Amino acid sequence: MTQPGANAVAEQPTDYLHTGWTRRVAGYVAILILVNVMVDSVLASPTFVLPELSDAFDTDQFAWIGSSAMLAGAMWAPLLGKSADINGKRKVLMVTLLVACAGGLVCLVAPNLGVFVLGRVLQGAAVAALFLTVALIRDICAPKFAMVVTGIVTCGSAVFGIATPFILEFALDAFGWRVVFVISAAFAALATLFVRLVLPETRNTQPGRVDVKGALVLGGGLAGTLVYISLGQVFGWLGAVPLLVLVAGVAALTVWFLVLSRAREPVIDIRGISLSLGLGLLVVVLGTGAYQSMLQLFSLLIEVSPDDGLGYGIAAPAALGLLFGIPSIGIMLGGVLAGAFATRMGPARTLAAGVVTGAAATLIMFVVGAQDLPFAVVSSFMLSLTAGTLLTSGFNLASILAPPERQGTVSSMVMVMVAIGSVTMNFIGSAILGANRITIDGETVNSSTGVHTYIAIAGAVFLVATIPTAFLVRSMRGHVVTGVPVSHI
Incomplete structure (x- = not known):
């Protein structure tokens, strides 16, 4: 593996790159955030209508519906990342949005489960839109300024997550479950139009074939x-x-x-991955997997009252809003802060801060948060900070280790790591709960042992992530983050 040296020569940004906020840059950022709102509508919104989907297609196997698009996204990512570097990021982003739009329409009219799953596979292309927005930022902004913009773009859509449950509740009552896919298809079509009309053409491409x-x-x-x-x-x-x-x-x-x-x-030159990038990807897969599994646990804890005497449970009238509304703010805050601080200390250190914050949050949950709502809210907020920090820092790290013409390929690798970590840790958590279930008064429930083991495993993964994080920080010491990198990855 090729290790970028601390004394690598950095070129000055070319004149067309923006180095600060202007009205034009604000417009670009607004459109890229709109794209990521569409991604959120594809990944999260269908989980609000699982019972309706189950009835519509006469099946009870929809527990995986939230992860199906992410799985498809992992499949799409390598192809779209390489295509973007060769054919232009804006062009491939438009194709991605149109495919996601088509997927939403297929889900909307699906007569059976098989066709519906096909629609979700097409919608999975939307996952690629997230890393393509990050790659486009590098074509628009100078590297140091790009770190700040990346934090805003990747996590800015989280603000819409505060109002989404309330808007969807009204829309579902009025129009039924299909409105979810009308919304996601409409967002994709609108984002395609704005990307075409406003965003500049990609300047950094490389010759080659896909x-x-x-x-x-x-x-x-x-x-x-x-x-x-x-x-x-x-x-x-x-x-x-x-x-x-x-x-x-x-x-x-x-x-x-x-x-x-x-x-x-x-499509991905794994033998050319540097030590620093490899360590960063390892931290991303561990950290994102751990915080995703913890966020999954909160949805189970709010269904159980602490008065049931099970040793866990945080059910309360305001629990849903506190645990899933406030974190949306934390995700954006984590992303923005990670982007801002990365310009001074580098993305490796902000990545480390995210891992430490996640470990502290799981410790709070293990000690008191599993049956105390105020502490659970604190832990949830800290985990949302972790989510925003890890995602932004992972993309920022990749951006400074890859030359401009390879941003699409390297950013796609980060997205694949996010998918692998999320799916794997969610499975591990579910398996732990399933292996420790108990029966009380004829009803099978999760045991306190299972819940606390679940939290302990997530915490252990965060602690394991600190090892490659420490080596990453050391390997990146002295690395130039304000210029265009020339080292190979």
């Missing part, structure tokens, strides 16, 4: 492996179909690693 076969094999391998992790608990880990999916996924990844990754222009 290894479509390699991208499909890699994406299929990632998707197959993550689908097994996500659905194995539902359909049985040793069932014929889950095992077949796992074997196919592992086989695809093996073929890609041994054969297709050695092609002249692989």
Whole structure:
């Protein structure tokens, strides 16, 4: 692996890059935030209508609906990232938005479950829109200013999360579950129009070709492996179909690693990943997985009253708003602060701050937060800060380690790590709860042992993440963050 040296020569930003806020830059940022609001509508909004979807398609296997688009996004990411570096980030972003729009329309008119799943796979392209917005920032802003803008763009959409439950509740009562997909398709179409009319053409591209076969094999391998992790608990880990999916996924990844990754222009050049970037990706997969699993736990805790005597439970009239409304502010705050502080201390240190904050939040939950709402709110807010900090810092780290013409490819790798961490840790948490369930008065419930073990595992993952974080901070010491990097990744 090639390690970028601390004394690497940095070029000055070219004249067309913005170095501060102007009316034009504010317009660009507003459009990119709109794109990410669309991403949020694809990933989160369907979870509000799970019972209605279950009735509509006569199935009870919708526990994974929230992660299905993320799984598809992991499959799309390598292909779209490489395509963006060759054909232009704005152009590929527009294609991505149109595919997501088409996916929303397919879900809207789906007559059966099979067609609906196809629509969700198409909607998964929206996940790629997130990292493409980050890659576009590097084409618009000088590197130091880009760190601040990245924090605002990646986490600014969280503000809309405060009002989303209330708006959706009214819309669902008036129009039914299909309105969720009308909204996501409309957001995608509107974002496409604004991207086309306002955002500038991509200047940083590289000649080459897209290894479509390699991208499909890699994406299929990632998707197959993550689908097994996500659905194995539902359909049985040793069932014929889950095992077949796992074997196919592992086989695809093996073929890609041994054969297709050695092609002249692989979709991801893993052998060229630097030590610093590799450490950063490891921190992202561990940190995002840990905080995602903790956020999943909150939805279970608010269903149980502390008066039930189970040793956990934070049900209260205001619990839902406090635990899922306030964190939206924390995500944005974490992203903005991470972007601002990265200009002074570098993204490696802000990444470390996110990991430490997440570890402290899980400690609070383990000691008192699982059955005390005020402490749970504090922990939830700290975890939301962690979420914004890790996402922004991960993208910022990738941006300073990759040359401008490879921003799409490297940013897609960060998104793949987010997907892997989220799905894997959510599975581990669910498996821990399932293995420790108890029966009280004929009703099966989660045990206190299961809940606290769940929290302890998440905390342990944060602690493990501090190890590569420490090496990352050391490897990035003295690295120039204000100029365009020239080192290979």
